[in-house]
Amino acid sequence: MSPFGPRPPRAHASVDNLRTHLLDGARTAPHRPAVIQAAPGGGLETVTYGELAARTDRCADALDDLGLDVGDRVVIESDTSADAVATLLACATLGLPFVPVSPGLPDERLRAVIDGAGPALYLQAEDGRRTGIPEPVGTGRFGPHGPTLERAPAPRGPRRRRTVTPVDTAYIIFTSGTTGRPKGVTMSHRGVVSFLRGVQASGFLTPRDRVASTAPLQFDFALFDIGFALGHGAALVPVPRDRLSWPRRFLSFLRETGATQIDAVPSLWRPVLRHEPGMLAELGESGTVRGVLFSGEAFPPAELRHLQKLLPGADFINLYGPTEVMAISVTRLPNPLPAGAERLSIGTAVPGAEMTLIGPDGRIVDEPGRIGEIHVRSTSLFSGYWNDPQTTAAALVPDPLDRASGRLVLKTGDLASHGPDGDLYFHGRADSQVQIRGNRVELGEVEGRIAAFPGITGAVAAVLPHQDGEPRLHVFVTPAPGSPAPDPKEIAAFVRAALPAYMVPHHLHPVDAFPLTPNGKVDRAALSALVPS
Numbered sequence: 001m002s003p004f005g006p007r008p009p010r011a012h013a014s015v016d017n018l019r020t021h022l023l024d025g026a027r028t029a030p031h032r033p034a035v036i037q038a039a040p041g042g043g044l045e046t047v048t049y050g051e052l053a054a055r056t057d058r059c060a061d062a063l064d065d066l067g068l069d070v071g072d073r074v075v076i077e078s079d080t081s082a083d084a085v086a087t088l089l090a091c092a093t094l095g096l097p098f099v100p101v102s103p104g105l106p107d108e109r110l111r112a113v114i115d116g117a118g119p120a121l122y123l124q125a126e127d128g129r130r131t132g133i134p135e136p137v138g139t140g141r142f143g144p145h146g147p148t149l150e151r152a153p154a155p156r157g158p159r160r161r162r163t164v165t166p167v168d169t170a171y172i173i174f175t176s177g178t179t180g181r182p183k184g185v186t187m188s189h190r191g192v193v194s195f196l197r198g199v200q201a202s203g204f205l206t207p208r209d210r211v212a213s214t215a216p217l218q219f220d221f222a223l224f225d226i227g228f229a230l231g232h233g234a235a236l237v238p239v240p241r242d243r244l245s246w247p248r249r250f251l252s253f254l255r256e257t258g259a260t261q262i263d264a265v266p267s268l269w270r271p272v273l274r275h276e277p278g279m280l281a282e283l284g285e286s287g288t289v290r291g292v293l294f295s296g297e298a299f300p301p302a303e304l305r306h307l308q309k310l311l312p313g314a315d316f317i318n319l320y321g322p323t324e325v326m327a328i329s330v331t332r333l334p335n336p337l338p339a340g341a342e343r344l345s346i347g348t349a350v351p352g353a354e355m356t357l358i359g360p361d362g363r364i365v366d367e368p369g370r371i372g373e374i375h376v377r378s379t380s381l382f383s384g385y386w387n388d389p390q391t392t393a394a395a396l397v398p399d400p401l402d403r404a405s406g407r408l409v410l411k412t413g414d415l416a417s418h419g420p421d422g423d424l425y426f427h428g429r430a431d432s433q434v435q436i437r438g439n440r441v442e443l444g445e446v447e448g449r450i451a452a453f454p455g456i457t458g459a460v461a462a463v464l465p466h467q468d469g470e471p472r473l474h475v476f477v478t479p480a481p482g483s484p485a486p487d488p489k490e491i492a493a494f495v496r497a498a499l500p501a502y503m504v505p506h507h508l509h510p511v512d513a514f515p516l517t518p519n520g521k522v523d524r525a526a527l528s529a530l531v532p533s
């Protein structure tokens, strides 16, 4: 009996809870590998479903004894690992929303997340190096034997809640929102589990798969990988951060672990394609890689074609969606992409969700080719931005097709059009539509054209201010190693041959690599710093 009175009953297997959904594999096949990871002393170690469940319950018992209540937040600072998974599943078991942050997060950003979330407890991996967590937050570390407490959480008073329900918060993801203050995307157990069930219906994974996960834990892509792998009884293969920074080390880790599925943002592939196409081709020939899943940003078609050529036997899966609904669609793309395809399909929503395009007039847009803003109906809708009802009301709006119902839909801020086949095609963010001399320019079109120029492996376009007040179109390109710096006049002619004159870039900047956000996407806000002064 814990000093704080009777323990609340654990989440019952019949109701949606992240722990019960993901540890089902522990009941049916406890000896199967759940996590295959780099071992601290080098080499690899395997944690089975049975062992993962045991670590989860050890951690849940220890957290339970602290007298935390359903709804009390726990910050987890770690890379993806078996112990991080056990800790977040322990939180799910007790209804403690976890707030994942990555070790690289600067101190002041972590301070902002802690100010925002008001956590009861902060836990880091046993080898974590963070110091200076402010009172009254409790602090501790976790390892294979569960958590060890350093500073007890402030006394919480008697428990008010009996048990965790599917509409309770599973996690809060703080996104580096464009405005300074980070927004906390609050996701319920029902939201996560219903999306994972929807993806399962597509049948992309079998229990024999090994899913290489490359996203930082603070990005819901990492949470997806955990749910995707464990929900199928497959093995999760977290790729260590120091393996991601070098293409050779990344590819050798994929080979050593026998990864069959590689999940990454498109930009992660750019240096691999540029510097190690041969080693990538060898991995392709080995036949172990069955699938490449990507999300977070549009995969530039020229780069995707190059990757498909090197991994001919793999499925290429485009996962689209904002963190506010976890995601929405999972689309297997044609391999190879049809020649001339300028835009990738984001398909149709997973079972249980629906995307509709709404025009500026609030009416549905459904004739092919016309652009509208994606609105989403789904049981995976987030509960709201943490402690921010105004911003929530701007995103969760009355259903424009069914106002009387009181039901809300997510207004995504993303533009798309229907293809002839009914699939949706992504046209960028509504707030990133730019005008050049009064003409609407879709940056993706300019980038796609320039990336197809021989000797260029990647292109990112941006409209940047100019002292004469007239904004200018800049393009940053990564030339293939050993290729001469591209001639701006040749590029201009190449663009003019396919696009209207106003899409011809004013400035061309060859760069070694594009700046990336902490989640690994191209950091468009950082491009202006690359313009030579």
Ligand SMILES: Nc1ncnc2c1ncn2[C@@H]1O[C@H](COS(=O)(=O)NC(=O)C[C@H](N)c2cccc(Br)c2)[C@@H](O)[C@H]1O
Binding pocket: 175, 220, 221, 223, 224, 294, 295, 296, 297, 298, 299, 318, 319, 320, 321, 322, 323, 324, 326, 327, 346, 412, 414, 426, 428, 429
């Ligand atoms: N496949 C695409 N093609 C093009 N543009 C994409 C794609 N996926 C996103 N985006 C863009 O990224 C925005 C959203 O950013 S986000 O909130 O940080 N979330 C993300 O990126 C990650 C996303 N939630 C995700 C990723 C993997 C698994 C899960 Br489960 C969830 C979307 O609104 C889109 O603008």
